[in-house]
Amino acid sequence: MDSVLVEINRVLSSEEARAVIKAIVILLAGLLFAWLLRSRLARGRFNEGHIALLRPLISYIVIGVTVLWALRELGLNMSVLLGAAGILTVALGFASQTSASNIISGFFLMAERPFSIGDYITVDQNTGEVLSIDLLSVKIRTYSNQLVRIPNETMLKSNVTNITRFPIRRLDMKLGVAYKEDIERVREICYEVAHKNPMCLEEPAPFFIYKGFGESALEFQFSPWTTRENFWEFTTQMHIEIKRAFDEAGIEIPFPHRTLYTGSVTEPFPVQVMSADKIDTNSAQD
């Protein structure tokens, strides 16, 4: 028994064993430090997007430095390792240009903060809710419940519209009425409809702009405001209510008419004239 203890003591007191223990302690301390930094990040003044981006980055850097340090303690020649790492870095650099560009773009996005998690944004043709802002990409969920991954570099280069940044939104309704209508009366009806809808904000007040004499209508824009939560419901309601109010007031909303003309060279369309009896018979058969 004593001989075993003596042997253990001899092994532990050797230079190699001490180096291994030291390396393990450094690794554990590094992991603890990375964990502490990540928890501090969650409690800090960073938003969810920043945390999602910084958390993996901090882990990679701290753990990388710790591993190098531990290897040095084990007696590994760092110059050889760093030389190999340099060659590897060049190779990786060429291979991962896009990823690096995305990571750097992610930092620019983080600094600029054009949107946060939970916002609704439009990028190119995609509109949806921001689910996450990651190291390489932003993930959004479209209205039709599809996941779209947009690389950070694309986000930085594209026009991004944040739909939900501000608490209220304006609905721009492009309308037209027939030339015979009284534009003052049309304006009154629009304001009346807006006033009766509780989702329409009193302030900022709606406004009415006469846009000009169109091809087939007197054209104008009516723009009431609502909250961003009610926007889609309000859009539908306002169009229904304005159409109904115009119908009740006998105001005509014109639409383009198409006249078919065969010209003078071609034969005219064949037209068959049917007697009333025959039409009735045909209808009954239908």
Place this chain on the structure above:
Amino acid sequence: MNNGRIPETGWIGGFHVKHGQTRGFRIGPMTLWIQRLENEWRIAHEDSLDPMDESLNLETETPEQSILETKNAVRFSFADDSEEITFSARLADRPVVTRSEYSLNVPAHEEVTAYVSTPLWMVISAGRKPKLLLEMPLYRPSDTFFGPSTLEGELCYASEAFYRLKLDNQPMLPHRAVTAVLVRNQSDKALSLDLIKLPAPNLSLYRIGENMFCTQDIVYTRTEGDDFASLDLRQKPGITKGPAGDKIKALLVSKPREKVTGNIVTRAFSSLFK
């Protein structure tokens, strides 16, 4: 015979609805039907478009068809076989912005008392130990945005009633509460009092008489030349005049939705959108 209604309470209080019975109530612009069925309460309502409707009838006609045909009908499953339904009231869940009929200016170091009328929310509970079924406005006011720009501000309700400088000119309606707002302009600049924001969620609601409601008084003190003022909530309502002009004790109906402690500074007057 009181038809199940607890006497002397106006529309606030308990009402009896027998199994299989439908009862109708008209409170201001809202017509309400309540039906008691086995293990179920049904509630439906219709609103008139007049926010200042004075109607009050606790025995209105019930519709011939099922009340579920009504646009706003809701059903509640209820194991308790009690036939008791309780009505109460609360103030709005957002601040209410009210305007003057004609532009009013308060010169520097002057003060004015404005009487502001705000809509009430009806709270319907049922059972021996009342459980909340529904809370809804007796008249749904329009939304409005109160702030210096479209980027920054607060979502509020817009009151359809103008504020008045005399209490007698402010109608005391069964579906609205009146608040006395003392505005002290202690700055060196005149104050244009086109709009006043009433912090309705921070106020208690009181009943004076059967169907008249008020809140405790509030004081806005403006010291700088902008639209901000410090808000001081008084303990009790100053409005204690009953329908016959006699003095009446105000009874608490509901506590504030959000309690405020100490003085707070808030944007209280006109916003950018004029």
